[in-house]
Amino acid sequence: MKILTGNDLKSGAVVWWDGTGWSIYVNEAVDVGERAGEILAREQSARRVNAAYAIEASRDANGVRPAHIKDRVRALGPTVRPDLTLKPADPEVGNWVI
Amino acid sequence: MADAGINGIGGTSPDEVQFRFRDDEPVDHGTVTVDSFLDQSNASAVRIEPGDDARALLPHLGRLRLVEVNFPVFSDGRGYSAARVLREAEYAGELRAVGDVLIDQLALLRRCGFDAFAPDQRLNEVDAVAAFARWENVYQHAADRRRPIPELRHG
Amino acid sequence: MYLYDQYDQAMVDARVEEFRDQTRRRLEGKLSEDQFKPLRLMNGLYLQLHAYMLRVAIPYGTLNSRQMHMLADIGNKYDRGYGHFTTRQNIQYNWIKLEEAPDLLADLASVEMHAIQTSGNCIRNISSDHFAGAAADELVDPRPYAELLRQWSSFHPEFSFLPRKFKIAVIASDTDRAAMKLHDIGIQIVERDGALGAAFYVGGGMGRTPMVAPCIREFVPLDQLVPYAEACLRVYNRYGRRDNKYKARIKILVHELGKEEYARQVEEEFAHLLSQGIEPPLAELERIKPFFADPEFEFGLPTGIDRSDPDFALWVDRNAVPHKAPGYVSAVISLKPVGGIPGDASAAQMHEMAELTKQYSFDECRVTHTQNIVLPHVKIADLHALWTRLDAAGLANPNIDTIEDIIACPGLDYCSLANARSIPVAQKISQRFSANGRTAELGELKLKISGCINACGHHHAGHIGILGVDKKGVENYQLLLGGSEAQDTSLARITGPGFDEPGIVDAVETVTDVYLRERDAGERFLDTYRRIGMEPFKEALYG
Ligand code: HEM
Ligand code: SF4
Numbered sequence: 001m002k003i004l005t006g007n008d009l010k011s012g013a014v015v016w017w018d019g020t021g022w023s024i025y026v027n028e029a030v031d032v033g034e035r036a037g038e039i040l041a042r043e044q045s046a047r048r049v050n051a052a053y054a055i056e057a058s059r060d061a062n063g064v065r066p067a068h069i070k071d072r073v074r075a076l077g078p079t080v081r082p083d084l085t086l087k088p089a090d091p092e093v094g095n096w097v098i
Numbered sequence: 099m100a101d102a103g104i105n106g107i108g109g110t111s112p113d114e115v116q117f118r119f120r121d122d123e124p125v126d127h128g129t130v131t132v133d134s135f136l137d138q139s140n141a142s143a144v145r146i147e148p149g150d151d152a153r154a155l156l157p158h159l160g161r162l163r164l165v166e167v168n169f170p171v172f173s174d175g176r177g178y179s180a181a182r183v184l185r186e187a188e189y190a191g192e193l194r195a196v197g198d199v200l201i202d203q204l205a206l207l208r209r210c211g212f213d214a215f216a217p218d219q220r221l222n223e224v225d226a227v228a229a230f231a232r233w234e235n236v237y238q239h240a241a242d243r244r245r246p247i248p249e250l251r252h253g
Numbered sequence: 254m255y256l257y258d259q260y261d262q263a264m265v266d267a268r269v270e271e272f273r274d275q276t277r278r279r280l281e282g283k284l285s286e287d288q289f290k291p292l293r294l295m296n297g298l299y300l301q302l303h304a305y306m307l308r309v310a311i312p313y314g315t316l317n318s319r320q321m322h323m324l325a326d327i328g329n330k331y332d333r334g335y336g337h338f339t340t341r342q343n344i345q346y347n348w349i350k351l352e353e354a355p356d357l358l359a360d361l362a363s364v365e366m367h368a369i370q371t372s373g374n375c376i377r378n379i380s381s382d383h384f385a386g387a388a389a390d391e392l393v394d395p396r397p398y399a400e401l402l403r404q405w406s407s408f409h410p411e412f413s414f415l416p417r418k419f420k421i422a423v424i425a426s427d428t429d430r431a432a433m434k435l436h437d438i439g440i441q442i443v444e445r446d447g448a449l450g451a452a453f454y455v456g457g458g459m460g461r462t463p464m465v466a467p468c469i470r471e472f473v474p475l476d477q478l479v480p481y482a483e484a485c486l487r488v489y490n491r492y493g494r495r496d497n498k499y500k501a502r503i504k505i506l507v508h509e510l511g512k513e514e515y516a517r518q519v520e521e522e523f524a525h526l527l528s529q530g531i532e533p534p535l536a537e538l539e540r541i542k543p544f545f546a547d548p549e550f551e552f553g554l555p556t557g558i559d560r561s562d563p564d565f566a567l568w569v570d571r572n573a574v575p576h577k578a579p580g581y582v583s584a585v586i587s588l589k590p591v592g593g594i595p596g597d598a599s600a601a602q603m604h605e606m607a608e609l610t611k612q613y614s615f616d617e618c619r620v621t622h623t624q625n626i627v628l629p630h631v632k633i634a635d636l637h638a639l640w641t642r643l644d645a646a647g648l649a650n651p652n653i654d655t656i657e658d659i660i661a662c663p664g665l666d667y668c669s670l671a672n673a674r675s676i677p678v679a680q681k682i683s684q685r686f687s688a689n690g691r692t693a694e695l696g697e698l699k700l701k702i703s704g705c706i707n708a709c710g711h712h713h714a715g716h717i718g719i720l721g722v723d724k725k726g727v728e729n730y731q732l733l734l735g736g737s738e739a740q741d742t743s744l745a746r747i748t749g750p751g752f753d754e755p756g757i758v759d760a761v762e763t764v765t766d767v768y769l770r771e772r773d774a775g776e777r778f779l780d781t782y783r784r785i786g787m788e789p790f791k792e793a794l795y796g
Contacts, residue, residue, distance in 0.1 A: 012351060203414075206411075240411065
């Protein structure tokens with residue numbers, strides 16, 4: 001599937017296109033198919049997102065998994081600081097990115 | 099900006115100049131490339147592209163009234179050196195920054211000796227005026243001949 | 254240390270207001286991201302993997318306690334309670350909000366700090382020797398010259414849009430503690446016939462094409478430092494490549510023109526600039542110098558150390574460095590706990606380091622390019638009390654210049670350009686060597702890790718270097734041997750095929766085994782490598 005990601009203009013937070021807006025949870029990302037360019041242009045010019053781009057991803061039992069390790073790190077947070085990731089309770093959470 | 103025509107005349111017209119810090123009449127015709135300028139004996143207005151060496155013009159400063167320095171992209175800073183080189187050689191004619199000239203480059207360009215600005219896209223007047231006035235003092239010598247801070251400190 | 258006068262303060266304050274205005278225009282949509290990006294970069298604000306990242310300049314690495322407290326406060330107020338000290342004597346915060354960045358910069362300005370020119374294709378923060386003013390072997394304190402150049406390079410009208418970033422380091426001793434020859438310009442203050450002057454090394458750098466800077470002029474009189482530097486930059490601005498950003502650094506220009514031709518053009522421009530009267534008055538240098546005068550060292554201090562506590566004695570042996578004044582040492586605070594993140598410090602640790610700076614080191618501390626902190630002037634008699642406080646704050650790691658004192662860039666955990674993570678590799682190596690007890694036996698061993706070819710972690714200059722690469726979407730690590738960034742500067746060479754993460758940790762252990770087997774008495778790892786060459790190491794790794 002093809003999903004969209006970028007950063008919130010004001011806060012810089014990593015966000016994912018969920019079909020109506022931008023979510024911080026990668027699992028809420030939706031497949032945009034051929035509409036990537038159109039959505040990106042519209043959302044960026046309205047400054048609802050910054051530095052956005054389309055990526056490949058897949059969906060498995062655990063949710064949405066970006067194809068590239070860099071976007072998996074973005075989706076999670078720094079693997080060396082589990083406490084600052086989106087799953088702070090799990091010290092092994094970093095293994096998800098590998 | 100008009101492209102160079104058959105006889106090499108091109109560049110911006112006085113109407114496209116948004117800010118000008120001179121009292122003399124602007125040159126009312128276009129500019130020629132550095133190569134055609136060096137070939138012609140009578141041209142008085144020239145356009146410098148980023149790859150041109152401004153030092154080639156130094157023997158001919160006497161007949162120059164307008165030098166236009168083109169910034170195709172603002173991030174290519176060669177034009178800043180070109181401007182200073184001309185001013186250091188005491189070129190006194192108009193020095194016009196053209197192309198991708200943005201608000202936040204105005205103060206730096208001005209310090210390098212530019213006294214006319216013809217941006218591709220007109221700039222917000224209020225923001226531009228604030229930008230020109232931003233720095234009350236400066237740290238180093240440049241073409242504007244302002245006394246820099248290290249000198250002000252010592253009377 | 255240097256204190257701002259009203260002029261310096263006004264410049265920094267004006268810059269904060271300019272950035273506030275630029276940020277407003279960006280948030281209102283008057284500036285596109287393409288237009289805003291170079292402006293925010295020139296104020297040290299990047300967009301990284303998780304948020305905006307801010308890099309704060311620490312000119313020549315010197316801080317007072319007030320400034321260190323502020324760095325801690327900023328960590329708490331605008332970030333997530335910590336900061337990362339970098340190899341260029343800066344600090345980076347990883348979780349900054351754009352809308353708060355102008356207020357953050359205003360807070361910094363209130364303690365005479367800023368983030369100006371910590372990024373972008375301009376002259377960056379000027380680095381120096383972290384033992385300046387304390388080292389027994391220095392000719393003079395190099396920092397007045399660094400400060401003179403800091404002012405000259407700030408908001409330089411001609412050199413704000415160079416072909417590429419530009420980094421300057423200034424030292425004043427034959428021992429190089431600032432990787433001077435790996436900078437775009439390295440300056441060494443030298444003496445000739447009783448007069449001081451500057452030797453200029455131009456065209457060094459790391460990145461994808463590492464080069465050691467050649468000396469292009471052995472002596473520039475001190476009152477001509479600025480015009481000479483200006484000439485070096487003007488020639489670069491004119492001819493540096495702009496068609497390919499990987500070939501845009503000055504090292505490529507100097508290499509392609511040849512150092513003689515580059516130097517000739519600089520001389521020509523220099524002669525011209527001397528006629529322009531652009532040099533700052535010598536009185537300015539004289540004004541700056543007293544800011545860096547020695548603090549009032551006491552005389553007749555005791556020099557003995559009670560070594561009855563072995564942990565303390567080990568820390569003294571590893572982390573205390575001889576000082577020019579009897580009865581004093583420079584104490585290095587290691588930010589490299591075993592299994593920790595090299596260079597990271599929590600806000601609480603920064604507050605504590607600020608207190609210690611005030612109490613034990615004449616209100617002055619330094620950031621080192623090895624991502625540690627130095628208290629430059631500590632009484633030997635105070636060492637035990639200092640160590641006790643450091644230990645309580647988790648800051649008494651006794652490992653300076655050992656294999657546990659690893660330099661590591663942020664890598665793929667934070668950096669958008671990374672190919673692989675650097676920090677976990679550093680963590681595993683320090684754990685491995687702490688567990689196998691070899692750290693002491695290995696002695697001085699500089700290990701440096703970068704997460705990609707940009708070499709922010711100085712891997713080219715490591716006795717052992719590690720470079721993260723991308724192997725079909727999987728993290729992979731190349732091993733390099735034989736680099737040095739000291740006065741014997743050399744560039745490390747790649748051993749051969751790369752390793753996965755567990756493999757690279759094993760490989761480091763393997764090469765240290767070869768060293769322990771092959772070394773002659775008194776040899777460091779680097780000396781043995783230079784004597785026996787790459788083959789025995791390759792044999793052990795791949796044989
Ligand atoms: C996380 C954000 C960072 C980014 C995006 C970044 C980017 C870069 C890039 C692109 C280069 C290569 C420049 C070139 O070869 O032209 C570079 C070089 C360098 N960076 Fe970073 N860097 C980052 C963080 C750091 C950190 C944390 C440090 C210190 C630990 C650092 C210190 C250096 C040094 C020393 C160099 C080598 C300079 C040279 O090539 O001569 N950078 N950086
Ligand atoms: S070396 Fe590469 S991965 Fe490491 S900080 Fe620099 S750019 Fe990022």
